[in-house]
Amino acid sequence: MRTLDLAGINVPVIGQGTWRMGEDPSRRSQEVAALRQGIELGMTLIDTAEMYGEGGAEQVVGEAIAGRRDQVFLVSKVYPHNASRDGIPQACERSLQRLGTDYIDVYLLHWRGQYPLEETVAAFERLREAGKIGRWGVSNFDLDDLHELSAPACATNQVLYNLEERGIEFDLLPWCQQHRLPVMAYCPIGQGGEMLAHPALMHVAARHDATPAQVALAWILRQDGVIAIPKAVSPEHVQLNAQAARLQLEAGDLEALDHAFHAPQRKQRLAMV
Ligand SMILES: NC(=O)c1ccc[n+]([C@@H]2O[C@H](COP(=O)([O-])OP(=O)(O)OC[C@H]3O[C@@H](n4cnc5c(N)ncnc54)[C@H](OP(=O)(O)O)[C@@H]3O)[C@@H](O)[C@H]2O)c1
Numbered sequence: 268m269r270t271l272d273l274a275g276i277n278v279p280v281i282g283q284g285t286w287r288m289g290e291d292p293s294r295r296s297q298e299v300a301a302l303r304q305g306i307e308l309g310m311t312l313i314d315t316a317e318m319y320g321e322g323g324a325e326q327v328v329g330e331a332i333a334g335r336r337d338q339v340f341l342v343s344k345v346y347p348h349n350a351s352r353d354g355i356p357q358a359c360e361r362s363l364q365r366l367g368t369d370y371i372d373v374y375l376l377h378w379r380g381q382y383p384l385e386e387t388v389a390a391f392e393r394l395r396e397a398g399k400i401g402r403w404g405v406s407n408f409d410l411d412d413l414h415e416l417s418a419p420a421c422a423t424n425q426v427l428y429n430l431e432e433r434g435i436e437f438d439l440l441p442w443c444q445q446h447r448l449p450v451m452a453y454c455p456i457g458q459g460g461e462m463l464a465h466p467a468l469m470h471v472a473a474r475h476d477a478t479p480a481q482v483a484l485a486w487i488l489r490q491d492g493v494i495a496i497p498k499a500v501s502p503e504h505v506q507l508n509a510q511a512a513r514l515q516l517e518a519g520d521l522e523a524l525d526h527a528f529h530a531p532q533r534k535q536r537l538a539m540v
Pocket residue numbers: 283284285286287314315377406407425426452453454455456457458459460478480481496497498499500501503504505507508540
């Protein structure tokens with residue numbers, strides 16, 4: 268598995284998402300098994316949030332990483348309505364409890380809310396000093412938000428990025444690359460939806476004896492400083508996603524994909540799901 272430097276630590280360029288996990292107790296054991304399988308295959312960065320399953324996803328992650336915390340790079344997120352001076356330490360404590368650990372590697376503000384950024388950042392810094400988090404970062408921040416944040420201590424920006432949603436390529440991604448701010452691409456395979464049935468994607472996949480989802484991941488990883496965090500519960504999907512890190516797209520593939528999924532020609536507002 269290829270790695271990149273995030274917050275001074277080498278992390279895999281493909282991690283594991285957890286949205287929609289922890290919502291249904293009958294699926295819990297499969298979700299835990301999928302995350303463990305992914306860790307064994309090198310996808311040791313796990314992305315979660317207090318929002319997912321209202322804490323349920325963090326509990327699934329906690330079960331999956333029990334006994335192997337030191338092998339995992341944990342990312343979790345605080346709700347904007349908890350991102351205040353007093354709210355953040357309490358939310359973090361609840362997340363730590365559910366995750367069954369005493370620190371989160373990178374703690375993100377899930378999206379901008381009502382609290383001033385300085386207040387949120389000061390609270391993150393206090394958590395860092397207390398050893399509860401390794402670093403902090405943001406999610407769903409467009410370029411103007413990053414300018415306003417103006418914080419070299421920010422470790423990452425997690426945003427929507429896939430073949431169908433290329434808006435960040437116009438300005439946000441180049442800026443992050445220039446400032447060595449790793450970007451985490453969420454919904455990298457378009458939530459397993461229609462994108463995967465696009466004829467151009469299927470054609471490129473067939474050429475490489477790969478699947479459309481693997482090409483979608485390899486396409487994201489053509490960019491420097493980008494980590495993809497697909498979510499998969501099916502063991503087959505987990506395996507295929509881990510293998511996608513080895514897939515090298517060629518100029519002809521990229522051209523065909525550009526033709527089918529257009530790069531932005533002007534500034535687009537940051538898309539979110
Ligand atoms: N910061 C934010 O605001 C934000 C927003 C959205 C998501 N996220 C994070 O990003 C992660 C990824 O996004 P996402 O879960 O929305 O979407 P995604 O990873 O693009 O897609 C997940 C869907 O694709 C399927 N899938 C996985 N691997 C596949 C493969 N190799 N072939 C075919 N289908 C495959 C999964 O099925 P199975 O599960 O059945 O295997 C699932 O239905 C989330 O889980 C979450 O951690 C963050």
